[in-house]
């Protein structure tokens with residue numbers, strides 16, 4: 001299916017884009033107006049764009065429905081300060097409740113049942129229940145259009161973070177990603193929750209160059225068993241591995257014995273064995289198994 005975005009209605013466009021540019025982290029923004037009236041609203045058009053200086057951007061956009069602007073946007077134009085509270089699973093239903101279009105005079109802390117805690121550098125309060133709260137000053141705002149759905153960017157400098165000790169690792173210094181049940185927004189009513197059961201690690205390739213897919217031997221590259229992910233792991237090694245005579249593996253020997261008369265079956269078994277090693281993160285051993293055929 002091919003979608004030409006300019007031809008769609010704003011609602012249709014939003015549906016395709018929100019479902020694809022996902023999952024998006026959620027900024028739960030606390031802002032204040034000139035009368036001191038507090039506003040609290042979630043925004044998933046949000047991300048980190050720079051660490052030096054630390055820049056976060058979120059977008060309280062024009063309503064698709066009636067092209068009006070949001071209180072959060074009006075607030076930051078007047079008082080350029082915001083607390084960005086990060087949303088985790090324990091607070092997600094209340095966060096959603098706070099996104100109702102309550103009138104300006106209504107404080108969403110009260111409506112959604114959150115506890116305001118004074119910030120230390122800016123006027124809007126922090127959300128006590130949020131496990132990471134970031135005090136920010138608004139550096140710049142940028143209007144991207146004037147129609148329903150048009151973006152209003154709030155470019156913030158993050159000044160101070162407050163981190164709940166319950167999400168720290170044993171050293172007490174770093175955030176333990178498995179303990180922080182971050183929530184993200186996808187398309188429609190879908191959300192995702194980060195947890196130990198759905199996290200995985202991918203080794204960073206940026207310290208040394210990987211050999212690349214094009215450097216993989218043809219029988220490996222053209223395997224019908226190894227997937228793109230497996231080939232990606234193999235091609236991420238810094239140097240093309242060579243047969244290691246010291247590699248002594250019982251399963252490998254077994255495969256050679258069993259399938260000696262059938263080279264096709266043997267290749268299949270070796271590739272299956274390599275898959276199991278790669279899935280366990282044992283890339284060097286997988287290479288040895290795959291090289292054993294040549």
Ligand SMILES: Cc1cc2nc3c(=O)[nH]c(=O)nc-3n(C[C@H](O)[C@H](O)[C@H](O)COP(=O)(O)O)c2cc1C
Nearest residue numbers: 041042043044045059060061070071072096098099
């Ligand atoms: C999880 C979540 C994410 C949202 N993300 C956005 C967003 O990125 N931009 C936006 O304009 N509205 C977004 N909304 C809708 C706003 O939160 C809603 O319009 C907002 O509460 C308006 O409040 P205000 O007028 O008090 O600022 C989101 C709603 C939810 C529940």
